[in-house]
Amino acid sequence: MSELHERILASFSAQGLMATLGAELIHVAAGEVQIALMPRPELSQQHGYIHAGAITSVLDSACGYAALTVAPAGADVLTVEFKINFVRPAVAERFVAIGRVTKAGKTLTVCQGEVVGEQGSGREVIAVMQATIINIPGVT
Amino acid sequence: MSELHERILASFSAQGLMATLGAELIHVAAGEVQIALMPRPELSQQHGYIHAGAITSVLDSACGYAALTVAPAGADVLTVEFKINFVRPAVAERFVAIGRVTKAGKTLTVCQGEVVGEQGSGREVIAVMQATIINIPGVT
Amino acid sequence: MSELHERILASFSAQGLMATLGAELIHVAAGEVQIALMPRPELSQQHGYIHAGAITSVLDSACGYAALTVAPAGADVLTVEFKINFVRPAVAERFVAIGRVTKAGKTLTVCQGEVVGEQGSGREVIAVMQATIINIPGVT
C-alpha cells in the first residue's frame, strides 16, 4: 500500500458514517479515489432499493478524497458544494463510487465523479456528480 | 395526525436509511416537510463532526417528501438531481432539514431546502439545497 | 445614489455583455442586487421566447454583485459555480433577476437568486439559482 493510500485510508477509517454504511475504500491514486458500497436493507428507500442519500454519501467522500490526493502537503479538505444527477435506477449487486480531479487549484479543487452499478458482468453508470472542494489547514 | 402526515410517515418509516441515521419526521404540511437528525459518532466524518452525506441524505428526503405532499393522488416521486451548498460548519445539538416546494408541475417539481443547526437557543442555516423531483406512477 | 450603488454601477457599466443584452441595474442594497431585462428577438431561443442563457447571464451577474456588496473593501469577486432551475416558461413583458446573499464568508460567499417575470400586474418566479462566489484581490 502506497503512502498516499495509507494516508487516505487513515482518514477514511475515521469517518463513522462510512463504517455505518459499510463502505470500503478500494482504490487510491493521485487524482482518483474509488469507494465500494453493497446494498442492504439498512440503506434502503421506501421501495427497498438503495437510498439516493447512501449513494450520494460515498460519491461525496470519493470526490473529497480524490481532491485530498492532490492537496498541498499537510492540508485537509472540505466539501463546498456538489450537484448529483441520478440517471438510472440504483439496482445492482455492488456500487462503486469513483471520484476524479478535474482541476486542482491552490484554494479550490473541482472534481467529477460517477457511481457505477455492477450486476453480473455488467456495469452501468447510475449517478454523476460535479463537486467543489476547498483546501483548509490540516488538523494536527 | 393528518391523513397527509400519515401517508408521508408510512413511506418515511419504510426507508431503512432514515432509521439507520436516526432521522425523525417532525413536520408535514402541504408543500413543506421537516426531518430532524441528532449528531452521533456513527454519522461522523474524519474530525468527529457530522458527515456532509448524512446532512444531505435527510435534506434529500425532506425535499422529496415535500414534493410528494403536492403530487397527484396515487403518484410516487423520485429524485432526478439536486445541488447542495454547505455554508457553515455542521456543529449543533440538533439538525432540522426543511424541504419546501418552489414549483409543482405535472411531471417535475422543484424544491428548495435548508438544514438548520440548533444550538441552545440559536439557529443557523448550515446547508442549502435546490432539487428536481419527478412524479412517477405509484407502486401499489 | 449610495456610494455602494455607484460602485456596483461602475462595474456593471463595464460589462460589455450586460449592454449587449440590454440589461439594466435597478436595485443595489447590502446583500441584494436586482437587474432588469426586456425580451427582444436578439435574445431569443428557437421558438422566439427569451433564451435560458440570457436569463442565466443576468441572474449570474445579480448574484455576483450581491456578493460584491458584502465583500471586504477593495476586493473583487469571481463566480466559482452556479446551478439554475427553470421552473416556468420565460414569457413576460419584463424579467427581474434578484440576487441575495445567503452566507458571506472570508473567502467564499453563497448566494441564492430568482428571476421574476412581470406580465401586467402579475409576477411569477421563472428561474431559481444557487451560486458560489469567491473573493479575489481587487484590480486597481
Place this chain on the structure above:
Amino acid sequence: MSELHERILASFSAQGLMATLGAELIHVAAGEVQIALMPRPELSQQHGYIHAGAITSVLDSACGYAALTVAPAGADVLTVEFKINFVRPAVAERFVAIGRVTKAGKTLTVCQGEVVGEQGSGREVIAVMQATIINIPGVT
C-alpha cells in the same frame, strides 16, 4: 451535411441569442454537439474577459442540442436545469463548447459538457457543466 446536422442547424439559426453572441455551430453527431465562440468586447465582464454568462449560454445550447440529437423523432427539448463550474480564467483566442449525452431517457436526458479555451496550439478546459433536459412535443 447530414440530415441530423441540418435539423440542428435550422433550430440553432433560429436562436437570436446565438447570432447576438456570434456563436457558430461547428460539429453535430449523435450524442455530441460543439459550438464555437470568439471573445469580443461586446461579451465582456468588467475586466475585459469574456463574461461567464456568454460561456454558459453556448454550453447550455451545446448540451440542449446534444440531447436533441438523441430525442424521439418530432420531439423538441427544454433545459430543466444545469450546473456549471468555472475552473480556469476564460482567456483564449477561441472557445469551444462541447455538449455530450450521458444518459438519454424517454422523458429526461442528462448531458455533461465542457468549454475548452484554445490559445495557439494549447487547449484547456475552462468550464464544466452537468445538465438535465426534458423532451417535449415538437412545435410544428
